[in-house]
Amino acid sequence: MNPPAIRIRPEVEADPPAIFDLTRRAFAPMPFAAGDEQVLIGVLRDLGALSLSLVAEHRGEVVGHVALSPVTHESGEAGWFGLGPISVEPALQRQGVGGALIAEAKRWLSDQDARGCILTGDPNYYPRHGFLPAPGHAPEAEPPEYFMVLSLSGGIPDGRFRFHPAFYA
Ligand SMILES: CC(C)(COP(=O)(O)OP(=O)(O)OC[C@H]1O[C@@H](n2cnc3c(N)ncnc32)[C@H](O)[C@@H]1OP(=O)(O)O)[C@@H](O)C(=O)NCCC(=O)NCCS
Structure with missing residues (x-):
């Protein structure tokens, strides 16, 4: 199967409802x-903490989304x-969009x-993108x-990270 033709771009003003709906449907089956x-994405946006919000567009529809937000480290390193x-x-998963x-x-x-990026996710998936387990x-x-x-x-400073406060609300 050919990978879907997609265009990746920053979100624009009209995108939030489609991002909301996509995220809800994509996560719904995940245990x-x-x-x-x-x-959470909307809360980050409202707080001005959506550092980056990218959508993948396919045939004019939003079919993928990723958010970045600022995090803190107990060392104070920014x-x-x-x-x-x-x-x-x-329907478009496992074809390279993510x-x-x-x-x-x-x-x-x-x-x-x-300096870098953190996440909580599947340890079988993210290492191919350079993320390493850091328990x-x-x-x-x-x-x-x-x-x-x-x-x-x-490198990674000694100590723990903390996601944006919106993640703990
Ligand atoms: C995780 C996600 C964003 C990956 O996007 P994607 O477009 O499917 O990923 P890619 O096509 O770039 O990569 C495919 C690889 O990702 C892995 N992968 C994708 N979805 C996976 C899932 N649900 N569980 C485990 N591995 C998965 C597989 O290893 C797959 O490779 P394979 O087909 O050779 O097995 C997407 O599957 C998704 O939206 N999942 C539901 C929401 C979610 O779980 N988000 C991440 C929370 S940490």
């Missing part, structure tokens, strides 16, 4: 889903971001001279076995 991933939620239209969104998010992080750096109350870090420069 680990909290059920409010689609709400320049770290959190990746997620990330969603791909269920990988393309992550690649574009990594390009943005490099352009910002970011010793997991935020409190986060499952350490699913916590991963992409270090872009300078």
Whole structure:
């Protein structure tokens, strides 16, 4: 099967309802889903904490989305971001759309001279995109076995990260 033709671009004013709906549908079948991933994106946006919001467009429809937000580290070191939620239209999963969104998010992080990026996710999926398990750096109350870090420069400082407060609301 040919991969779907997609265009990746930053979200525009008309996109939030489609992003909300896509995220809800993509996470619904996932056993680990909290059920409010689609709400979290809106809260981040309202707080001015949606550092990057990229959509994948296919035939004029939003079929993929990834969010980046600022995170903190107990050392006080700045320049770290959190990746997620990330969603791909269920019918178009496993055709490279998620990988393309992550690649574009990594390009943005490099352009910002970011130190790196953290996420909680499937340890079988994210290492192919450079994220490595980092259980010793997991935020409190986060499952350490699913916590991963992409270090872009300078390694990972000792201590724990913390996602944006919106993740704990
Ligand atoms: C996770 C997700 C964003 C990946 O996007 P994608 O476009 O399907 O990913 P890609 O096509 O770039 O990569 C495909 C690979 O991802 C992995 N993968 C994709 N979805 C997966 C899933 N639900 N569970 C485990 N691995 C998955 C597989 O290893 C797959 O490779 P394979 O087909 O060789 O087995 C997408 O599947 C999704 O929206 N899932 C539901 C929401 C979710 O779980 N978000 C992430 C929470 S951490």
